[in-house]
Amino acid sequence: MLRIKNLSFSFNGKSKPIFYQLSMDVKAGEFVSIIGPSGAGKSTLFKLINGLLEPDEGEIQIKGNKSGSRLGSVGYMPQKDLLLPWRTVLENVILPCEILKEDWRKKMPVIQEWLSRFDLSQYENAYPDELSGGMRQRIAFLRTLMTGRDLLLLDEPFGALDSMTKRNMHRWLLGLWGELKKTVLFITHDLEEAILLSDRIFLIKDGRVYERKVHLARPRSTEQIYHSELIEMRKELEKLIHHDN
């Protein structure tokens, strides 16, 4: 789904490189979390993948496509939900269809079904300001899904939520994950969340990438946060992040 080969990038092409010859592969259907210290370059990596930034050197391929613009080829959910406050929930959700000039009315049965799976049916005509943080994140996520793209880049989607709402979102996302059949790259600072949701974890630190596979069984449940494998892995990742390697 995604291949990054020898990627080098610095802002303005002259400051200290954020990435130097970084390589990574993501398979179709994988859930991969990106972790790392603040300022390590996680959001910058997303902007390189989605085509908002271009690498100084190296290659980024989405579905084997080496050439041409990557803009619009992935579903991107930035750190802030960026819902349009003057549009209702439904009007926000159909925004990608409008941009892609698709007839969203024809898709309405599918959209209704997704609204229901995202527990948003009752709020179709509400405005974002009337909703809770968890609901707003689900709308932003559904809007990203409505792009119809196979690769979704989610930049800290649950970062601003309190721990209880976050746990509910994990439960909901784990339940939905089997049906989505999408490839997800997920930035987070929460190591427990990264391990619970992911197949693999990439730690970005000092321009390098360290990869760890998560061996928790699927389907997953939020109860697995108490499993010894998760606790051990969390300790290992904490060491990797905080100590010189």
Ligand SMILES: Nc1ncnc2c1ncn2[C@@H]1O[C@H](COP(=O)(O)OP(=O)(O)OP(=O)(O)O)[C@@H](O)[C@H]1O
């Ligand atoms: N537009 C820009 N121009 C110059 N430098 C930038 C720009 N955007 C980000 N940076 C710098 O690039 C580095 C990486 O930033 P980035 O936002 O990718 O980090 P991050 O790992 O996502 O951080 P956080 O976890 O705090 O969100 C930082 O040092 C940041 O100051």
